[in-house]
Every structure is written in C-alpha cells, then in structure tokens.
Amino acid sequence: MSAAPEAAVSADAAWATQAERSNAAMLRVMRWIAVTLGRRVSRLVLHPITLYFMVFGGAAARASTGYLTRVLGRPARWSERYRHIHHFAATVLDRVYLLRGNLHLFEVEVVGAEHLDAVLAGGRGAFLVGGHLGSFEALRALGQQRRGLRVAMLMYEHNARLLTTTLRAIAPDAVQKVIGLGRMESMLELRDWLDDGGVAGLLADRTLQGPGTADSASGRSRTHWIPFLGQPAAFSDGAFRLAALLRRPVVFMAGLYLGGGRYQLRFAPLADFSSVAANGRDAAVGEAVRRYARVLEQHCRETPRNWFNFFDFWAGSPGPQDPDDARSETP
Template sequence: MAPESQPDWTRQPERGNRHALALMRWIAMALGRRIARGVLHPITLFFMLTGGAATRASRQYLAQVLGRPPRWSERYRHVHHFAATILDRVYLLQRRHDAFDIRVTNPGLLMTQVEAGRGAMLAGAHLGSFEVLRSLGEGEGQLRVAMLMFEDNARQINATLRAIAPDTPLHVIALGRMSAMLELRAWLDGNGVAGLLADRTLRAPGTTPMQRGGVHRVNFLGRPASFSDGPFRLAMMLRRPLLFMAGLYHGGRRYELRFIEIADFSQRPADGASSEVVLQRAVLRYVEILEGICHETPYNWFNFFDFWSDPDAPT
C-alpha cells in the first residue's frame, strides 16, 4: 500500500501504544497500582502539553460528542482515562482481576455460544480495555481469547504483551494472510473467542476479507465518517453470530464488560435481503451502538487521529 493511500491512523503506528505500555509496565511493577495511579497525572499533563496531533484529535472528537468545544478539564480527563486503561492493562494481563470491580452486562449473549461449543466472534472498538474480557474467562473457568489484528501491528504488540505476562496464554491471529481465515475458523471451531476492533479502515484492495471489504460513509456523532464492512464480511463468510464487546472504564477500579448483539450471520435474513444489504445493516447497527456508548461515556473512546478526515472514501 502506498503511504499516500493510507488512512491517517496508519501513519501513527501502534508502536506508540507499545512504548506507552512498556513504560506503564515499569511504573506498575516498580511502584504498585496505588502509587502508579498518582504518577498518571504528571504523565497526562506532559502528554497534554506535547501530544500534538493526538491532543488535537482528542479535542475534535470531544467537540463532536459533546456538541460544543470541550473544556480543558474534559480534554485532560479524556487523556487520563487512556493512561489509566494502559496502566490497568498491565495488571489485567497478569490476571490480577481481584484488583478491579468488573461488572458484566448481558454475559449470556457470549456464554450461550461458548457453552454450545460454537466459539464467538466479537467486534469491539478503541473503547476502554479489551483485556477486561479475559477476566470473564477466569471467572467461567476456560475462555480462550484471541485478538485479530493486522500482521505488522501484531508483531509490534506481541513482544510487549508477552514481556508483561509471560505466563499468560496470549493468542493473536495476524490478518493480512490467506491462512488467517483458516486459523480463525479453526480457533472458533475449537470453541475459542476471537475479537477485533472495527472502528478503523483500510481502503486499498488486498487479499483478505478484511481488506476486500467496502468502506461505508456513515453519519457518526453528527458528521460522515468511514467504516469498513470487512469485519462483518468476515463473520458472514464464516457464518457466525457477531457481538459488540466493550470493556468500559468507569474510573478508579471500576470496569464494565458489555455485550450487545450486532447480527447473526449464521441465520438467513427473514426478509430475504441480499448479502450486501445484510452487511450494510450490520455496519449501521455497529455504528449506532458505538455512537450510543460514546454519548453515554465519552472519555472511553481512544482513536487519537482525525477520524472524520477521509476524502477518498466513497459516499
């Protein structure tokens, strides 16, 4: 893919998240959570003063979701939420779930599929913390969780995750390869849970369902934004139900793990709609859920780039 054809987020590599996670690991292990949380304030202030494009994107997003220019305290709270979830990621990956108060909303949507031996596909977003999902696996006995991400990002993030939690089983399925579909199918057939974040797009044609998917311009928080139907096309090809999942951070030690049904691609549509119509409905449903959660808890969404700037995407 030529650099000029890439969406804005690909020019801000995941290695920034990786370095932040490595720093938080050192702080978390050296100081403990109570003291480490105090250190988050100077870190947040430093980021606010030096964040550049990321802080501008945060301000833009907050203006959209709040419907007015955000106050400085609201911008600070957004960045602090992000820093807090990265810090907590260290403890969650190390299975220290007793340090948190985690509430689960609609767990039956997930556990019904797992208990039936069907595995489960989840479409999340850059909301809160994906690692909260692993706490449900601890509570229910055996819940095998895999994260789907593109190959370059998978390589970059895997080393840091394993450095944080070398004894915790971590499984990443790298997209961008033809074998990824077979690996994902085998994981689900083995009753595994597979999640991916569906609030970013790639426009260039590729070789996988994720990359072949179309880009839809959908009204999101008052302005048109681009969403790929690749994640939904993947679930449709595998004929799997698709759930929305978010590990929302509510401050302090409080998290909420929330599940919402997006679409059941294992069933034929009752009205006989075509596959493209079914895909479009799934995208719209996903955006509707994401928008509702952003309004409900605006400081949980961590896409720190100009999400609405996509002049090449089709309308």
C-alpha cells in the first residue's frame, strides 16, 4: 500500500476549504429572466452563456475538455465540449424552477425507488450520497410526489451560508433544510433528523473532513486512490465514515438531465453500516467508497454530459499502473 502524493493531499485539502462561490446579484438577474420570460425563452440565453464559458472559462473549461477526452476515450470535439457546458447551464437555469416548485415544467422518471423505500422502511432514515452529476434539486420532484419524504442537505457551515444566499436570490420562498457540518453539535442534529425518518443528502466527490464530519475518534478521513475513467483519482471517504459512525444505510442518488424538460432520478444501494462493528468499520468504509466510485464511473460513461466537476479531478494521481486503492490519512 503506497502513500498518496503530497501534492494530491494538498489539492484535496484545498477543495475541502474552497467555497462554493455564488454571485447573489447575478442570480437575481437570472431569476428575473427565468420568471419574467419563462423557461422556453430563458433557455435561449444559455447559448451565449455557453459560448462565453468556452472562450473565457479558463481552468474550468480545460477541465471539461480533459474529462470528456477521458470518458470518450478520444479527443473531445468542439460540439461535444459545447453540449457538456450547455447541459450544465441548463441544469443551473432549471434550479430556479425546481426550487420555486414549478415541477409541472418537467418530466421526471424515477428508477430504483424501491431501494430507497426499503431503507426508509427501517425507520432510521438514510444517507443519500450523490456527486456533481446532474441535478440534486431534481430530488424535489420526488419529495413532492411523496409528501412524507423529508430531505436535508449536508455541507460545511460557510457553504451552507452561501446556499442560503443563493436560495434567497433565486427562490425567496423556497424551504430547504440544511445541516451545516464542522461542529460537533452537527452530529446530534443529524442523528435526530435521521432518527425521525429524515433523509440526509450529500455529495461524496469532494473532500469531507473536520469535526462532526468523519471519524470523531481520529478526527480524520482517508483519501483512496481508485481507478476512475482510466486513471486513479482521489476519493475521500469522509461521507461514508460519517454514515458508518451513525450506523446508517447509504443509497446512491443521481438526478440525470436528459435534455429538454426531462430528468431521471436514479437510486442504487451502496452500503449498510447498521450492524458494522467498530473494528470492521475501516474495511466496510473502504468497500463503500470503492463501490461509489464504480457506480459514479458507470453513470459518467452512460451519460457523460452530466458530470459537472469542473476541476482537474485527477490532479496528483500516482499514475495508471499504481495500486488501485493506495490510501493516505489526511489531517
């Protein structure tokens, strides 16, 4: 088992503290355009936005091209790069309508809901683990269909404040439960939410560390180098350590954008930590994060335009010939 490169650990830590940036003024403009002009006309604005991003997007635009080259197995064409960014812009616009409850504008298909139903039948809530794949807001459509489904988003306190600002900008009346991580009392709030049958959603393709987010005994999560689209990439197991610490089941969730007004919600079982003993936690967490990476890769290959992680996800990779799961603890 080899140690992860120092550069990769530094990059991982940087993403742990990087803010999910938002521009409240611009979001208010987008909200005005979306609400005033309607979705059909507003979607026309996405084309100049997409072109602007392709020309001036810098590192994010280059990351899009690099990802497409990996997932397609060949250099990405200009049209494919355009459609990838346009897909992202479309889901951002749709956030306005989804958060405002305008669900009649969309056709949402649900696949694998029985997996979530089986977990919730246990009465102890569930972790819904997703990624920067499609739109997490599409889950609101399922929540409206099933009035008893209560979903809370888990994120760091600073990002939680940014999300609140975002919501006020684009959907002032939207009600969304957010549990801010980074405090020990967050664990108690999260535990009570789950015990009451709630669902906790979080994205596992970014680092999740700090008090109240991982193994409280060590205060550390681990980085696993796992083959992803042909080369090892760093996956933090913080989300799964949190689920293991609270001894809860974990279900994968993705709200895939299929174009136009069509979305597809997908659910798949990932892990169940309900009966995992403390001395078996590391092995169970390791298997869960590897399964998560496999499921995420499967979805990227099937719907490549839905991957919206616009940074070098493979930065500091030990190389394609290295062991598929070299771990390093990150403080």
